[in-house]
Amino acid sequence: MTDLSAARRFLASSFDQDHQHQSTNSEKAEKQLKMEIKEQWLKLNKLHDKLLQETCLGSVKNPECTMLQISEAKEQRLQAEVDIMKKSLPSLITPNSEVIEAVLLTSLQSSTDQLKQTLSVVKTQRRELVEETERERKLLGQHMEVKASLEQKLEAERKEPGKPASSRLKSLEEKKRRGLEEQQRLMRNLGQFVLKHYPLPGPEFSRKRKLSGKSTKGDGNDDGEDQYLPLLNILEGLMNKSTSTEEYDPYLEITSDLWPPYVEMLLRCGIAKRHPEDSNRICMTAFHI
Structure with a gap:
């Protein structure tokens, strides 16, 4: 019995030590994880602040957003796309040359039709712009004539500042x-x-009528016409x-x-x-x- 009790006490003490050891390891791991999360969060905040301080090329409201910078950014993007396309191998639909030729002809015909439609629209817009320009030119000419007339009247007023109103009235009456x-x-x-x-x-188109129920005879027209x-x-x-x-x-x-x-x-x-x-x-x- 004495040995059995001792064994039980030894097992209980061993279990308590293992449990305490596991709890200590869990706490250390949790602290370590929190520290890593905090470090990553600090790095993320620093990166966000750095991005906010940098100049945004695509923002129109930014005064430093010039057309040159925008063009350079577009050029870099297009160059990257070109490089990617050069590196990628073209995938053929089929090795049959007749099928490829037919597909290319269809695509070329579609592109030609679209370009024809675009050309028609551009010609129409150009004709409308020419007509609008002509109307504006005529309107400008009329405005210039009105301006010249007003300037002549103002010049006449300057030359004769003391001209009485009665003379103007006489001119209007004339x-x-x-x-x-x-x-x-x-x-x-x-x-x-x-x-x-x-x-x-002529008399053949004359007519007969009555006024207020009375005949028209006796008024110099004997036949009542x-x-x-x-x-x-x-x-x-x-x-x-x-x-x-x-x-x-x-x-x-x-x-x-x-x-x-x-x-x-x-x-x-x-x-x-x-x-x-x-x-x-x-x-x-x-x-x-």
């Missing part, structure tokens, strides 16, 4: 008078032209409607006084046009628009 005289001359020429080439319709309005009166009515400043309404109503062939002629020639919602009303075409 221009208005000449404009009215020119308008009267044009109206006389229009009247002579219309009366000569567009006379009143009444003539249509001359074409000049129709034109004057359209012009008066177009230039009226009181309750602006440019449309003239087609009444029984207007000879239909005259109205149709004005519409077909583009001198007048119908109301979009009422076909019985016409107005003078706005030629200045």
